[in-house]
Amino acid sequence: MNVYDTLKERGYIQKTSNDDGIKKLLENPPVTIYEGFDPTAKSLHIGQLSNIIVLKYLQDAGHKIIFLVGGGTGLIGDPTDKAQTRPMLSLDELNTNAEALKKQAEKLLLRFDGENPAIILNNADWIANANVKDYLRNITSKISANFLLTLETFKKRLVANQHLSLMEFLYPSLQAWDYLHLFEKYNCKLQVGGSDQWANILTGVNLVQSVHQEEVFALTWPLVTDSAGVKIGKTSEGEKVWLDPEMSSAFDCYQFLQSIDDASVEDLLKRLTFLPLTEIAEIIKDKRKAQRRLAYEVTKLVHGEEKAKGAENKSESVFGNEGSPDVSIHIKDLGLSEDGLIEDLLIKSQIVTSKSELKRLIDQKGISINGITLTNQDKKLAEFFDGKEFIKIQKGKRKAVLLKKE
Incomplete structure (x- = not known):
């Protein structure tokens, strides 16, 4: 089976620049393919695991993978789907994050040695110290401002009269430059990524075709979301679930x-x-x-x-067989310690709304901690932890809360 068909049946293909062209391209490995990763953090998050899995499918099918770290584009920050300008990271922060992503990529599913190894590049190598005159003449002159103005991110900002800097407006041209550079140096014919990157990737496709009159391709997959369309990657506490074991257990x-x-x-x-x-x-x-x-x-x-x-x-x-809690809470986030009272915990965590509700639930045997029915709201948290990392609070039959000590 063509790897294109495998990706399609598993739900990885949402939009392409040319379905038949990409399918035919992938029938004859090796094809050089790249994906860019933004070094705005020291780790990828759980929602980005699908990106790595797609690259593994392509690598296992015999294709050459370029894992591109955006050390140069990160100096600007991708404005896609952002209502305001992203905070700019320092060069030191970007370099630290870029190095961490390189190490993480090597530990995950891709092969960077042995047969058909993937390669890691950093676009800071051609962007960070670029000649402005050459960039303006050779890159921006080939990209249509009319096209950029149709991009949803920019249209939303303009309609809402929100600030849009020229720096942000030019971001797609920098990502397009990546595609041009990788085509010229590595004969890269396909860029892949999440659906939010479609416009940026297509800008690169158009740039390569404008400069070299040769077709290259774009393929995107749906973002990993829940059934409501919300991106998956954050806990109920708003904390991201990272792929780095030192950041998320x-x-x-x-x-x-x-x-x-x-x-x-x-x-x-x-x-x-x-x-x-x-x-x-x-x-x-x-x-x-x-x-x-x-x-x-x-x-x-x-x-x-x-x-x-x-x-x-x-x-x-x-x-047990009840599954996971509705929410997880750290006691320090509530301003409590193990010396605090269970009553204060239940109210501050909004498990109950008042002392009267708590008293009613205790009378009805409606709250249990670690499987034991609570009978006294004046007990200290330390009694329930007793050397444990966390305790489970159950309210009624449905609501469960995991309370973490650290």
Whole structure:
């Protein structure tokens, strides 16, 4: 099967510049393909795992992969889908993040040595110290401002009368320059990325065709979202789930994915795991088991089998077959310590709205902690932690909260 067909049936293809052209291109490996990664953080997040998986499919099919770190474009910051100018990072911050992404890429699914190794490049090598005159004459002169003004990000800013700097307006031209450079130096014929990058990628396609009168291609996939269309990658506390184990633990990864809504599980099993489609069709018949399988498989990819099993066991010891909590809270975020009262915790965390509601629930035996019915609101948190990393608070049959000590 052509790798294009594999990507299509697993839901990775949303838009292309030429369906038939790309399918024919991928029939004859090796084709040089690249994707750019913005070094605005020291790690990729869980939603970007699908990007790496697509690159692995392409590499395993015999194609040459370029993992491009945007050390040069990061000096500007991608304005796509941003209502205001992004905070600019310092050169030192970008360099630190770029180096961290390189190391992370090497630890993930791609091969950077042995047979058909991927290569890592940094566009700072041709952008950071570029000659302004050459950039204006050779790059911007070939890109239509009329086209840029049609881009949704810029149109929204202009309609809302929000500030749009010339720096941001020129960002697509810098990303297009990447494509031109990689075409000229590495004969790169295809750029891939998330659907939010379609306009930037297409700008590059147009630039290469304008300069060299040769067709190159663009392929994008849907962003990883829940059933409501919200990007997946943040916990209920607003914290991102990172692929770096020092930034997000295996347990955090497992719990996050186990709480994914039922309607999203099938799509994520297709796009965040390598499980056969026939097996996925069987798994999703039991939504609860499907959530746990998704959590386990993805945690295994990111953190390894041993830590995935540990996260699975820890989750089952805390929640049994009930699944993950509705929300996780750190006691320090509530301004509490282990010396605080359980009553203060329940009110500050909004598990209950008042002392009277708490008293009523206690009388009705409606609140339990670590599986034991709460009978006294004046107890200290230390009594419940008692050497544990976290405690589970259950309100009624539905609402569960995981309270973390650290």
